[in-house]
Amino acid sequence: xxxxxxxxxxxxxxxxxxxxxxxxxxxxxxxxxxxxxxxxxxxxxxxxxxxxxxxxxxxxxxxxxxxxxxxxxxxxxxxxxxxxxxxxxxxxxxxxxxxxxxxxxxxxxxxxxxxxxxxxxxxxxxxxxxxxxxxxxxxxxxxxxxxxxxxxxxxxxxxxxxxxxxxxxxxxxxxxxxxxxxxxxxxxxxxxxxxxxxxxxxxxxxxxxxxxxxxxxxxxxxxxxxxxxxxxxxxxxxxxxxxxxxxxxxxxxxxxxxxxxxxxxxxxxxxxxxxxxxxxxxxxxxxxxxx
Amino acid sequence: xxxxxxxxxxxxxxxxxxxxxxxxxxxxxxxxxxxxxxxxxxxxxxxxxxxxxxxxxxxxxxxxxxxxxxxxxxxxxxxxxxxxxxxxxxxxxxxxxxxxxxxxxxxxxxxxxxxxxxxxxxxxxxxxxxxxxxxxxxxxxxxxxxxxxxxxxxxxxxxxxxxxxxxxxxxxxxxxxxxxxxxxxxxxxxxxxxxxxxxxxxxxxxxxxxxxxxxxxxxxxxxxxxxxxxxxxxxxxxxxxxxxxxxxxxxxxxxxxxxxxxxx
Numbered sequence: 001x002x003x004x005x006x007x008x009x010x011x012x013x014x015x016x017x018x019x020x021x022x023x024x025x026x027x028x029x030x031x032x033x034x035x036x037x038x039x040x041x042x043x044x045x046x047x048x049x050x051x052x053x054x055x056x057x058x059x060x061x062x063x064x065x066x067x068x069x070x071x072x073x074x075x076x077x078x079x080x081x082x083x084x085x086x087x088x089x090x091x092x093x094x095x096x097x098x099x100x101x102x103x104x105x106x107x108x109x110x111x112x113x114x115x116x117x118x119x120x121x122x123x124x125x126x127x128x129x130x131x132x133x134x135x136x137x138x139x140x141x142x143x144x145x146x147x148x149x150x151x152x153x154x155x156x157x158x159x160x161x162x163x164x165x166x167x168x169x170x171x172x173x174x175x176x177x178x179x180x181x182x183x184x185x186x187x188x189x190x191x192x193x194x195x196x197x198x199x200x201x202x203x204x205x206x207x208x209x210x211x212x213x214x215x216x217x218x219x220x221x222x223x224x225x226x227x228x229x230x231x232x233x234x235x236x237x238x239x240x241x242x243x244x245x246x247x248x249x250x251x252x253x254x255x256x257x258x259x260x261x262x263x264x265x266x267x268x269x270x271x272x273x274x275x276x277x278x279x280x281x282x283x284x285x286x287x288x289x290x291x
Numbered sequence: 292x293x294x295x296x297x298x299x300x301x302x303x304x305x306x307x308x309x310x311x312x313x314x315x316x317x318x319x320x321x322x323x324x325x326x327x328x329x330x331x332x333x334x335x336x337x338x339x340x341x342x343x344x345x346x347x348x349x350x351x352x353x354x355x356x357x358x359x360x361x362x363x364x365x366x367x368x369x370x371x372x373x374x375x376x377x378x379x380x381x382x383x384x385x386x387x388x389x390x391x392x393x394x395x396x397x398x399x400x401x402x403x404x405x406x407x408x409x410x411x412x413x414x415x416x417x418x419x420x421x422x423x424x425x426x427x428x429x430x431x432x433x434x435x436x437x438x439x440x441x442x443x444x445x446x447x448x449x450x451x452x453x454x455x456x457x458x459x460x461x462x463x464x465x466x467x468x469x470x471x472x473x474x475x476x477x478x479x480x481x482x483x484x485x486x487x488x489x490x491x492x493x494x495x496x497x498x499x500x501x502x503x504x505x506x507x508x509x510x511x512x513x514x515x516x517x518x519x520x521x522x523x524x525x526x527x528x529x530x531x532x533x534x535x536x537x538x539x540x541x542x543x544x545x546x547x548x549x550x551x552x553x554x555x
Contacts, residue, residue: 054381167400175395178381179388181372182444185344186396187364226380233384233426 046243049225073125094198142213303352330505369445435466
């Protein structure tokens with residue numbers, strides 16, 4: 001298996017010299033754009049995801065991507081850029097979730113009901129669309145290798161807005177995420193913070209869909225942050241770990257998929273999953289080791 | 292020395308538009324006083340805290356905190372809510388939780404390991420004898436240790452009034468006594484007023500100056516010896532309540548369950 005794997009790599013031009021391999025693949029625009037967009041998305045997903053996990057909103061993040069799917073499919077149907085439909089629907093969905101469901105624990109049923117409906121709506125739009133089925137495929141599973149330079153710029157702008165907003169509200173967001181009651185008693189508006197965060201999450205989800213698609217959003221938005229949460233003793237440490245894992249998985253996925261003709265999102269999801277398993281295994285070993 | 296009361300309640304009525312939870316609360320609390328807030332489940336003890344924190348508004352009456360109407364985000368109040376759920380996945384260390392109470396209301400970013408906020412969080416932990424817990428995560432701590440961390444968090448902003456919601460819940464008798472002694476010591480030392488919600492009067496007896504007792508929609512306040520009596524509690528509950536005194540001064544209140552069911 002391993003021999004066959006290496007043989008496949010070698011026949012595709014893999015040289016074991018990282019520098020020359022990267023220079024080689026970056027001469028293609030689609031690979032450069034993929035690395036650029038992938039890097040921005042990984043950083044944003046790592047940061048936003050850390051708060052998603054802390055606020056126990058991973059199901060909401062998953063649902064937002066499904067809502068975005070309906071928006072993107074609708075945009076494609078009427079001849080607009082899918083990203084605009086994604087942004088519109090995820091923002092609307094995020095705002096509704098923030099206003100309706102105050103307690104994360106009580107949101108599951110409402111969110112699940114809406115996400116199923118939205119996925120159905122997306123399927124209808126895709127069916128009505130007379131174009132190629134690849135549109136639906138790339139929305140569902142991501143199509144990072146098809147990103148244009150204007151997509152990269154849109155992703156960069158959205159990414160910078162999100163990071164800037166998080167830097168501004170960082171301490172309040174952390175307080176309301178870790179200690180809701182005390183934060184509220186100290187005068188921080190829970191509703192206000194929830195609305196701001198859900199909107200940021202909506203935009204982050206929209207740009208992350210380009211890389212991993214709506215069905216695999218967990219890979220970048222939740223799993224790296226979940227690993228960080230299990231390790232980090234300080235929030236700054238958690239953010240760093242979350243960003244690093246998302247980045248490494250994205251880079252590794254892109255790198256390996258250049259040589260092996262399987263979907264990038266498969267390699268990304270597999271990398272973060274393996275990392276998660278390793279952390280769980282390592283921690284259970286530590287816990288059960290006699291002291 | 293400021294002689295104005297920390298809290299002053301006059302004819303205070305709590306509840307919602309169509310439902311009164313309790314009425315006619317009249318009391319004042321001064322600096323350095325340790326007040327127990329007692330009553331059965333659902334009597335409206337936490338509602339009293341929500342009013343003081345400005346998170347709910349009174350139906351009628353006056354409630355002043357430091358001479359002003361109770362309002363949200365009062366920096367002079369330290370608050371320990373009930374926390375039935377501690378995230379077992381999170382490994383964030385205790386000192387970071389404590390720090391939130393000073394840093395969490397600010398805008399901007401803070402990453403430093405040895406900054407002023409973190410130093411203050413350490414000092415608060417030292418003041419409650421929990422310096423050794425600073426780098427442990429909350430999920431690794433016992434109930435008594437957790438309450439010390441939460442107490443330190445309430446103290447870190449140097450409050451003049453502490454509101455502690457059931458800090459003794461789920462603690463064994465030894466830990467209860469330790470925590471009560473600690474709270475009493477800190478409160479006297481820093482001349483803070485404290486209002487502590489509890490189910491049982493006994494752990495509080497050695498330390499409280501007065502109690503506020505909420506029962507059956509009514510509020511009474513005074514010394515434990517004045518309030519926790521068969522006569523007074525029977526009046527409050529409109530039902531016969533018996534208060535028995537043990538050999539070491541401990542009190543047993545009998546008949547509350549029956550009185551509450553009788554209400555239903």
